[in-house]
Amino acid sequence: MQVEETPLKDCYLLKPKIFRDERGIFLETYQRRQLAEISGIDAEFVQDNQSVSKYGVVRGLHYQTGEFAQTKIVRAIYGRVLDVVVDLRPDSPTFKQTYSVILDDENLYQLYVPKGFGHGFSTLSEKSVFAYKCDDYYRPGSEAGIIYNDPELAIDWQLPENDIILSEKDRNLPTLKQAFG
Numbered sequence: 001m002q003v004e005e006t007p008l009k010d011c012y013l014l015k016p017k018i019f020r021d022e023r024g025i026f027l028e029t030y031q032r033r034q035l036a037e038i039s040g041i042d043a044e045f046v047q048d049n050q051s052v053s054k055y056g057v058v059r060g061l062h063y064q065t066g067e068f069a070q071t072k073i074v075r076a077i078y079g080r081v082l083d084v085v086v087d088l089r090p091d092s093p094t095f096k097q098t099y100s101v102i103l104d105d106e107n108l109y110q111l112y113v114p115k116g117f118g119h120g121f122s123t124l125s126e127k128s129v130f131a132y133k134c135d136d137y138y139r140p141g142s143e144a145g146i147i148y149n150d151p152e153l154a155i156d157w158q159l160p161e162n163d164i165i166l167s168e169k170d171r172n173l174p175t176l177k178q179a180f181g
């Protein structure tokens with residue numbers, strides 16, 4: 001596995017080693033010891049999630065607040081997504097900065113998203129299967145988010161606006177200014 005820094009502090013792009021042969025491919029999608037040795041990252045993951053989305057779906061930007069904030073390792077098992085994170089840690093040198101990267105079933109890249117980040121993704125293929133590890137449990141009462149079209153963040157989800165599909169919850173998320181001043 002290769003671990004690359006991103007422009008956002010403590011957020012890393014993980015590039016697993018892919019073994020290819022005439023049958024197809026094999027890769028270790030998570031290996032705690034190797035990740036810790038390479039990067040010093042040693043989160044204790046307790047929950048795996050998976051979502052399936054059709055083309056045009058944007059999920060996010062979401063995060064859990066306070067002591068229930070989640071570190072995540074996210075990846076696309078099938079299809080192609082644009083993964084987007086925003087640093088929402090007021091003390092961070094990259095506070096309010098965003099980073100986006102294509103995760104798909106060809107590059108098999110993963111993104112390490114630290115606690116205190118907002119996270120979302122858009123589905124660019126006909127269908128995406130998205131999986132991620134969390135180092136804390138789902139706490140409905142601590143869920144929060146920033147609206148996908150926040151004017152300060154100006155995220156390009158790489159989708160025509162008319163194609164974007166959002167949940168009712170995501171349509172009503174606050175702006176960055178409303179949430180963080």
Ligand SMILES: Cc1cn([C@H]2C[C@H](O)[C@@H](COP(=O)(O)OP(=O)(O)O[C@H]3O[C@H](C)C(=O)[C@H](O)[C@H]3O)O2)c(=O)[nH]c1=O
Nearest residue numbers: 049051059060061062063119120121137138139167169
């Ligand atoms: C996140 C979560 C949801 N749920 C239930 C709650 C709802 O009844 C249903 C769908 O939840 P939601 O609409 O919040 O799912 P997403 O929009 O995919 O949310 C996720 O999307 C972005 C990309 C993230 O990074 C977060 O991990 C997560 O918020 O699953 C659970 O039971 N457990 C969970 O951990």
